[in-house]
Amino acid sequence: MDKDAELTKCSKAMSEWLSLSMQISFRTHSMFFKERGFSHSQIATLHMLSHRKECAVNDVSHMQSISNPAASQLLDQLVKRGFVERYESNEDRRIKYHKLTESGIKMMEESHSASKDWYQSLINDLSQEEMLLVTDALDILNKKIQVFKSKSKCKDCHKGDRS
Numbered sequence: 001m002d003k004d005a006e007l008t009k010c011s012k013a014m015s016e017w018l019s020l021s022m023q024i025s026f027r028t029h030s031m032f033f034k035e036r037g038f039s040h041s042q043i044a045t046l047h048m049l050s051h052r053k054e055c056a057v058n059d060v061s062h063m064q065s066i067s068n069p070a071a072s073q074l075l076d077q078l079v080k081r082g083f084v085e086r087y088e089s090n091e092d093r094r095i096k097y098h099k100l101t102e103s104g105i106k107m108m109e110e111s112h113s114a115s116k117d118w119y120q121s122l123i124n125d126l127s128q129e130e131m132l133l134v135t136d137a138l139d140i141l142n143k144k145i146q147v148f149k150s151k152s153k154c155k156d157c158h159k160g161d162r163s
Helices: 003-034 040-051 057-064 068-080 102-124 128-151
Strands: 084-088 096-100
Touching: 003 040, 003 102, 040 057, 040 068, 040 084, 040 096, 040 102, 057 068, 057 096, 068 084, 068 096, 096 102
Parallel strands: none
Antiparallel strands: 084 096
């Protein structure tokens, strides 16, 4: 098979895998949070906070494409539920930062654990040979995506990144 045909075949397989896995992951994650009474905006904010050390109101408003007052109200709801903590900036007391509380961290860990269940079932159905092939392929893709990420011009791709 020539390079163009392999590229097309690989691109199609990657696209199909991403589409299916994202659908399942999104549904699993959404169900976990919906059962606990969270809105999509709250879920997105909790994810943002789980990947960053802290966020100001304007970080949330930018990420969610909402006004600062709406972002502040969203964060207030999460603070009242005990999943987010608010504190003042050491440099400027007018700036309020937010981070996950221990309860918020624990809930995010539980959500990740619930999300892992579906792909763990998938892995359990693989033969040992298939597991080796998948692991090798994913190792290659993980290395490539790290390089891609480091070259990315997306300013938010790296801000407060814990990985």
